[in-house]
Each structure stands twice: as structure tokens, then as C-alpha cells.
Amino acid sequence: MDASLSKHRLEELLSDILVPVEPSVKFVRRLRARLVTYHGRGPLSSWMVIVVIATVFLLVVTSIGLIIRIFLGWVSLIGLISNRRRMKSETRVAT
Amino acid sequence: MKDPAMDDMSLARRAGSDPEAFGELYERHIRKIYNYIYYRTGNHHDAEDLTEMVFQRALRHVATFEDKGVPFTAWLYRIAHNLVANWHRDRSRRPVVPLDQHAAVSEVAEYPESEAMALEETELLMRIVRQLPPDRQELLILKFVERMSNAEIGEVMGRSEGAIKSLYHRTLNAMRAEARSLEEESAKARSEKKK
Numbered sequence: 001m002d003a004s005l006s007k008h009r010l011e012e013l014l015s016d017i018l019v020p021v022e023p024s025v026k027f028v029r030r031l032r033a034r035l036v037t038y039h040g041r042g043p044l045s046s047w048m049v050i051v052v053i054a055t056v057f058l059l060v061v062t063s064i065g066l067i068i069r070i071f072l073g074w075v076s077l078i079g080l081i082s083n084r085r086r087m088k089s090e091t092r093v094a095t
Numbered sequence: 096m097k098d099p100a101m102d103d104m105s106l107a108r109r110a111g112s113d114p115e116a117f118g119e120l121y122e123r124h125i126r127k128i129y130n131y132i133y134y135r136t137g138n139h140h141d142a143e144d145l146t147e148m149v150f151q152r153a154l155r156h157v158a159t160f161e162d163k164g165v166p167f168t169a170w171l172y173r174i175a176h177n178l179v180a181n182w183h184r185d186r187s188r189r190p191v192v193p194l195d196q197h198a199a200v201s202e203v204a205e206y207p208e209s210e211a212m213a214l215e216e217t218e219l220l221m222r223i224v225r226q227l228p229p230d231r232q233e234l235l236i237l238k239f240v241e242r243m244s245n246a247e248i249g250e251v252m253g254r255s256e257g258a259i260k261s262l263y264h265r266t267l268n269a270m271r272a273e274a275r276s277l278e279e280e281s282a283k284a285r286s287e288k289k290k
Binding site: 007010020 | 114115117118121122125126129130133134139142143146147150151154216217220221224235236239240241267270271274275
């Protein structure tokens with residue numbers, strides 16, 4: 001490099017070496033997809049939030065229904081058994 | 096598709112809830128930010144990683160972005176500046192030789208003499224640029240790569256136009272002094288070799 005580098009020459013050299021570079025098209029497209037398409041329309045989407053809430057609600061309602069049915073089944077089974085015992089004891093007393 | 100005339104501030108206000116608005120801002124600024132990071136790091140691989148981090152951070156915080164009279168670009172450059180500073184700090188703890196720089200040096204012998212000298216000159220100048228303090232590097236990148244005026248650079252760097260002008264002249268003088276001292280060093284080394 002010229003030892004007595006003038007200001008003008010230095011500016012010329014800087015204009016030659018500091019030139020815009022282009023990022024790869026693949027990188028630009030992939031990053032956009034990651035930021036906008038997936039992230040933007042993903043968990044932040046209002047439709048997605050509604051779908052998730054509706055699914056959770058349906059699952060909760062279904063499981064509560066199932067629990068109630070099992071509970072009622074147990075109660076009726078216990079009722080049947082106790083009823084049969086009561087009837088047996090009543091026949092024994094009558095005879 | 097967004098209105099191309101819509102300014103950055105209007106897009107930034109919507110970007111928190113509208114992915115397409117953020118996408119438009121991304122398209123407008125990705126190249127500027129990439130260029131800035133590329134010249135601050137010196138290689139494409141780290142430039143891609145850091146550019147991705149800049150836009151991820153911007154996406155996380157764009158909803159809280161406030162118009163304080165500073166351009167949206169300045170906000171993005173600030174994020175990039177902080178991430179590059181962290182990157183340099185991490186690297187100073189674990190120094191590594193970039194592969195592309197290494198490859199460029201090893202390819203010199205295959206070029207004709209004049210091309211090799213030009214390449215040497217370019218590498219020397221780039222080395223001088225990278226040795227400058229971060230704010231001076233930022234100034235040169237914005238001036239020569241982005242072709243911004245002193246007033247625009249001032250907006251991005253948060254300084255007055257006069258301060259930028261003065262910093263620019265001090266930077267050129269410092270670079271000339273550094274080039275002179277490097278030239279003297281290499282001349283001394285050449286004369287010692289001849290002896």
C-alpha cells in the first residue's frame with residue numbers, strides 16, 4: 001500500500017472494497033419462512049388459539065361425562081347388590 | 096401484498112399482530128442488516144447466524160416498538176450492533192481463524208503478481224478497518240456499503256451530522272496513520288531479509 005496515502009485515494013480504495021454483498025437466496029427465503037410463515041401464522045394465529053381452546057373444552061367435557069357414567073354405574077351396582085341382599089333377608093324372615 | 100408506499104413506522108406498528116407487515120419489513124431491511132453484519136464479522140456463516148438472531152429478536156419485541164422519532168432501521172441496526180458486540184466478546188474468549196480468510200490467504204500464490212499485490216492491499220485495508228473501534232467500523236459500513244449521508248448515519252448512530260463528519264475525518268486520518276506504520280514495518284522486515 002502506498003505509504004503517502006491521500007485521503008482521496010483512501011476513500012477510493014474503501015469504495016472499492018466496501019461493496020454491498022448479497023445474502024444467499026436460500027437463506028433469505030428460509031429465514032422468511034421461519035419468521036413469517038411458521039411463527040407468524042403458528043401459535044400467534046387467532047384461529048389456532050380458538051381451535052386449541054375448543055379441543056381442550058371438548059376433551060374436558062368428554063372426560064367429565066365418562067367419569068359421571070362410571071360413578072353412576074358404581075352407584076347402581078351397589079344399589080342392585082344391596083337390594084338383592086335385602087330381598088334375600090326378607091324371604092328368609094317370611095319362611 | 097402490502098402497499099409499497101407504506102412507511103416503516105406504520106408497518107412496525109402493525110407488525111406485532113400482522114405477520115405480513117413484519118414480512119414486508121423483513122424484505123426491506125434484510126440486505127442492509129446482512130451487509131452490516133457481514134462487514135463486522137468478515138464471513139458469511141456468522142453473518143447468516145447473526146442476521147437470523149437480529150430478526151428473531153426484532154419479531155419478539157416489535158410489538159413494544161415505539162416511534163421516538165428514530166427510523167425503524169436505526170432500531171434494527173442497534174439490535175445488530177449489540178449482537179455483533181456480544182459475538183466479538185465471545186470470540187475474544189475463544190479465538191478462531193475464519194476458514195474463508197484462511198482460504199483467501201492460501202489462494203494468493205496462484206494469482207499473477209499484480210493481482211496478488213492488489214489482493215494484499217485489499218486484505219491490509221480490511222485488516223485496518225477491522226482494527227478500528229466498533230463505532231468507526233459502523234460509520235464506514237453505513238457510508239460506503241449503504242451509501243448513507245452523514246445526516247442519515249447520524250440518525251442511525253444517535254449522533255449529530257457534525258459529529259459524524261468529524262468522526263469520519265478522524266477515522267480516515269487514523270487509517271492513513273495505521274497504513275503508514277504497517278508499510279514502514281513491512282519495509283523494515285524486507286530490508287532485514289535482504290541482509
